[in-house]
Amino acid sequence: MNTRHFRPCFFLTVLLAATILSSQPAYADISQKEREETYKQLEIFSNVLSILQNNYVEEIDTKEVLSGAIKGLLLSLDPHSSYLPPEDLRELQEETQGAFSGIGIEVTIKDDLLTVVSPIADTPADKAGLKANDIIIEIDGVKTKNMGAYEAIKKLRGKPGTSVTIAIHRKGWEELQQINIKRDLIPLQSVNFKDLSPGFIYSRITNFQSNTATDYKAGLAKAKKEQPLKGVILDLRNNPGGLLHQAVNVADIFLSEGIIVYTKGRIADQDTVFSAHPNNPANNFPLVLLVNEGSASAAEIVAGAIQAHKRGIIIGSQTFGKGSVQTIIPLPDGAGLRMTTAKYYTPDGKSIQALGITPDVEVPVIACIEPESGDDNKTRVKEADLANHLPSSQSDGEAEPEEHKELDQLLNQDNQLRTAYNILKSLSLFSSFREESAR
Known part of the structure; x- marks a missing residue:
């Protein structure tokens, strides 16, 4: 094939490489051998691009192809390095300010699979039951294999009120679960x-x-x-x-x-x-x-x-x-x-x-098992059920404070929080004893 087809693209690539490499000392000291190897690889890339421009079955969008090449380059390094097109960069900046619309989830690439890091508390993803280490196989029917984390996030986001369907695999499940989640404005308050x-x-x-x-x-x-x-x-x-x-x-x-x-x-x-x-x-x-x-x-x-x-x-x-x-x-x-x-x-x-x-x-999570009916109170013997029990100082008509009921419910539903609360009270008691002894 006539080499003249390669030259314009090659010189452009080398010019770009020279500009990039000349600024590298601000980040790292690149040896002459490494520079030569980089130029060699860039020449190969330039040749491939030129072949595609001249011989691919359809006319290619050079800007789109180069953008894809950059994304692939970063994806090959680690799950958290990525190329952010202008709109993605703006979304990231909005997210750190606390204002974005989506399902409220953080994802990463783990073992080449799109994996849930965590659903943000009280967001649609959290309410839908998504958990850390869930694997997202599909988003609206599109396979996530070879999909970068930011590309996936872009598909998961959208206008409040719109829905997205994801196929989830979780350890212990025999089949994929299809979960439909309605997007919402993720709250500013953290x-x-x-x-x-x-x-x-x-x-x-x-x-x-x-x-x-x-x-x-x-x-x-x-x-x-x-x-x-x-x-x-x-x-x-x-x-x-x-x-x-x-x-x-x-x-x-x-x-x-x-x-x-x-x-x-x-x-x-x-x-x-x-x-x-x-x-x-x-x-x-x-x-x-x-x-x-x-x-x-x-x-x-x-x-x-x-x-x-x-x-x-x-x-x-x-x-x-x-x-x-x-x-x-x-x-x-x-x-x-x-x-x-x-x-x-x-x-x-x-x-x-x-x-x-x-x-x-x-402390592993233990699911809260609610009684199926009010019969639980009939089978459980309490102090009040014993003959000649001492009366409570609280009058019979006085109800338990509402805040106590809410606390009991919260602690009963969350065994990790219950353990934390009990340990915290013990620490406080020990701290009080220590202060008294020091006086």
Whole structure:
């Protein structure tokens, strides 16, 4: 074949390569041998592209083909590196601000399969029963094999009120399950607080957005203003992560000194250390963190820091193990390059990547079995059923407070939370004894 067909594309590619490679020292020191090998591979790529332009059965869209080549390049590196077209980059920026429409789910590529990292709490995905490590085989009938995580996210998102059907495989299932989910606006608020009992607070962070640490501090300040704090539960279950600096700021609320997390990359510029600042002693209350297989990335950073400094007790199940750092590099056309540049390490030097955080107290989830009828109360013997039992100080006509009923229901339905609450009360009691002894 006449080589003149290859030249224009080849010179363009080499010119682009020269521009890219000339800027590389800002990221890494590339040897002359590596440069020569890169030029050689780029020439092969250029030749293939030129052959396609001249001989493919139909005229190809060069821009689309090159975009696909870039996506394939990044997909071959790791599940979290990706090419973001302009619209995808805008969506990512909107998501970190807390405003996007979809089903509320974080996905990744695990063992070449599109895998659920975690459904965000109280979103359509969560309410539909999706769980961490579910494998998404199809989205609206389209196979997800060879589909990148961001391409999948784009298909899962859409206008509020529209629906998407996904085919799910879960360990233990013999057949795929088709689940239809109606999209909704994913809530901006990532933090919520609830009173468990006087002085004991339940808090939850569903993901780490740009205002998460500020909102958490405000919620904590409000709780302390209403009553002296005896202990706090921080629920990070099914929290897929989010912004690194927000995770650092949340961990800093509970820590007064030492490293929170550090990162190590291939080059020195990617090595960073995040440390805690002196805190008000009022934040030294007993602390329990809840985690599970859906706790990932930024959530694992918080849990790892609290565990390493023995600031609180971690309860639940092994976390997801997403411990890599992604850097977003804007490109001239409005697109972006999402590139893995480093790995996270806990203060005691443990890598989170592919390992996760092991709880101090492992508590498997036990499904709540509700009584089929009110007959349960008839078969269970209570103190009130015994002859000559001592009367209650509460009058017969006085009903149990509504908040007690809600608490009982919450704890009965969630055995991990129940364990966390019992441990928190024990920690608070021990702390009180220690303070009394010190006086």
